[in-house]
Amino acid sequence: MGTIQYTPPADGRLIGWVQDRLQVPDKPIVPFIEGDGIGPDIWAATRRVLDAAVAKAYAKKREIKWLEILSGEKAVNAGISALSQETLDAIRKYRVAIKGPLTTPVGGGFRSLNVSLRQELDLYACVRPVRYFAGTPAPVTHPEKLNVVIYRENTEDVYAGIEWPAGSVEARKLAKFITEELKSPVDSEAGIGIKPMTKKNTARLVASAIRFALEQGRSTVTLVHKGNIMKYTEGAFRDWGYQTAAEQFADQTITEKDVYDKFNGKIPAGKVMIKDRIADAMFQQVLLRPEEYEVIATPNLNGDYLSDACAAQVGGLGMAPGANIGDGVAVFEATHGTAPKYAGQDKVNPGSLILSGVMMLEYMKWNEAANLIVNALGKVIVSKVVTYDLARQMTGAKEVKCSEFANEIIKNL
Numbered sequence: 001m002g003t004i005q006y007t008p009p010a011d012g013r014l015i016g017w018v019q020d021r022l023q024v025p026d027k028p029i030v031p032f033i034e035g036d037g038i039g040p041d042i043w044a045a046t047r048r049v050l051d052a053a054v055a056k057a058y059a060k061k062r063e064i065k066w067l068e069i070l071s072g073e074k075a076v077n078a079g080i081s082a083l084s085q086e087t088l089d090a091i092r093k094y095r096v097a098i099k100g101p102l103t104t105p106v107g108g109g110f111r112s113l114n115v116s117l118r119q120e121l122d123l124y125a126c127v128r129p130v131r132y133f134a135g136t137p138a139p140v141t142h143p144e145k146l147n148v149v150i151y152r153e154n155t156e157d158v159y160a161g162i163e164w165p166a167g168s169v170e171a172r173k174l175a176k177f178i179t180e181e182l183k184s185p186v187d188s189e190a191g192i193g194i195k196p197m198t199k200k201n202t203a204r205l206v207a208s209a210i211r212f213a214l215e216q217g218r219s220t221v222t223l224v225h226k227g228n229i230m231k232y233t234e235g236a237f238r239d240w241g242y243q244t245a246a247e248q249f250a251d252q253t254i255t256e257k258d259v260y261d262k263f264n265g266k267i268p269a270g271k272v273m274i275k276d277r278i279a280d281a282m283f284q285q286v287l288l289r290p291e292e293y294e295v296i297a298t299p300n301l302n303g304d305y306l307s308d309a310c311a312a313q314v315g316g317l318g319m320a321p322g323a324n325i326g327d328g329v330a331v332f333e334a335t336h337g338t339a340p341k342y343a344g345q346d347k348v349n350p351g352s353l354i355l356s357g358v359m360m361l362e363y364m365k366w367n368e369a370a371n372l373i374v375n376a377l378g379k380v381i382v383s384k385v386v387t388y389d390l391a392r393q394m395t396g397a398k399e400v401k402c403s404e405f406a407n408e409i410i411k412n413l
Contacts (some may be wrong), residue, residue: 002079004070004086006031006092012065015364017328021392022095022362025060031069031090035100035263037338039072039370041410042350043100045406049350049373050357052410068093072102072113080143083113088120091331092324098332099340099361100353115161120153123324123331124201124298125208128307129359136315137393143314150220150309150310151203151209154301154324156196157233160302163193196301202240203248208325210249213272220267221245221253224298224306225275237299238276245274271350277305286310311335317350318389321355323363330363332356346401351377354409376412380405 008029015030016023034043049064056060069090075082076202091097098174117123132143164171166189175186186192206255223242227235233235245253249272256275259267267273277285279302279334286293286309298306313322317336324331334353344346354373361370380386384397385408401409 001073001081001084004078004080004084006067006090008067008068009293010068014093020327022328022364024366027065027253028096028364029065029067029094030360031067031094033069033087033097033099033102035076035338036072036074036103036188037101037332037343038348039100039338039341040333041342041344041402042334042353043344043411045350045402046098046353046357048290049354049406049409050369051358052363053361053369053372053413054366054412056262057366057372062366063297067366069097071099071117071202079096083116083120085372088117091121092329094361095320096332096364097330098353098357099334101334101337103338111260112339115159118324119160120330121324121329122155123326123329124153124155125205125325125407126150126154126307127212127323127325127359128152128303128311128335129321130307130310130314130406132314133319133378133381135384135394137380137390138313138315140287140313142290146286146310146313148286148290148293148310149209149212149216149295150298150303150307151205151212151295151297151306153197153201153237153298153300155300156201156207158193158195158199158298160194160196161302162196166191195233197237199236199240199243202237202299206241206244206297207248209295210214210245210253210274212292213295214249214252218272220273221294221295221297222282222293223274224296224302225276225281226279226302227276228278234279234299234302241276241297242274264337282306283309286313304390307335316389317352318387319351321352322357322361323359325363330360332360332363336391346403347388348401348402349389350406351387354406372413373409376409380408383408 012029013025015028069087131147171192172188175188178186209221210297223238225234225238227238253274254271311317320335324337356372358373387405390399
């Protein structure tokens with residue numbers, strides 16, 4: 001594989017990181033990855049919306065200086081690795097990046113680029129806000145009751161990728177060791193995966209969720225786990241989560257038990273209530289009692305399932321943004337796949353990537369531009385001028401292309 005050199009815009013400036021705070025200049029350099037499949041279509045729409053909102057909000061005193069970096073199929077076609085060291089170094093250097101969907105094969109093939117990005121850059125918090133935009137077709141009666149931000153641990157659990165295929169020398173050797181040395185019988189022909197979970201990684205994830213709740217005035221953080229079965233991984237996540245709240249946020253948090261035992265079920269002013277729920281029960285809860293949940297902190301696999309299930313309640317992944325955030329580095333991304341059958345057709349909904357761009361602007365503290373986009377997107381959906389995925393579920397909707405949907409948002413800024 002070859003190498004590549006990225007040349008930044010001459011008039012752009014680096015984003016800094018000083019005393020655990022992002023320092024954003026008026027013309028920050030922000031790398032982008034178009035993505036595979038529909039990536040180029042939705043990125044083109046998203047870029048125009050972001051640029052228009054920034055120009056309108058700041059009278060052209062601020063401007064994002066975009067830098068294309070390569071990953072996925074476009075990188076391979078350029079003769080470099082699907083996830084090159086140069087691309088990783090660029091994200092580290094410029095600190096804030098945005099990407100379209102990248103191809104992830106099932107079974108054999110190269111390892112998930114999305115997972116590799118998160119692990120290589122230590123982007124330990126996958127942040128998925130799920131909220132409803134009025135007028136969006138949804139399968140539940142009251143989708144507006146769900147307004148939750150999910151903090152999913154991003155670097156360990158079964159997503160660590162430590163596994164061996166059934167019948168392999170490694171799997172048989174490990175099965176033999178577990179059976180004979182640890183006295184826990186494992187079939188010698190089993191495929192085996194390992195689920196590592198640590199106090200350190202749990203603590204920083206839960207601390208991020210609690211800080212967000214405090215900053216945004218949200219009153220609860222729920223630890224979601226399957227600790228009744230997996231006691232030393234998922235159960236430990238629960239215990240470490242409560243410990244983190246007690247050790248790092250003692251004056252600002254209170255357990256659900258104390259709220260009911262000492263305060264008659266009323267959360268004291270200025271406090272965030274920490275509670276926990278078993279994962280399978282939580283899937284019922286977000287359907288039946290969604291208004292009781294504001295911020296969720298969860299291990300990797302649970303968070304993957306739960307964030308998509310919540311997104312389905314408010315209209316699907318086409319309107320679901322996401323971010324992968326570490327200490328001083330963040331990558332914002334569409335949460336859906338590459339949909340290759342629609343590639344190049346200017347057809348699909350760019351809402352997920354546009355809203356991920358909104359998250360990026362909020363992370364940069366460019367909230368004025370972010371709010372313009374959210375308000376404009378809401379107006380466009382209510383007007384029923386939407387892409388095919390929404391139009392087919394609406395009565396009297398006007399179906400437009402991906403690029404035309406972006407035009408409508410820009411007109412409503």
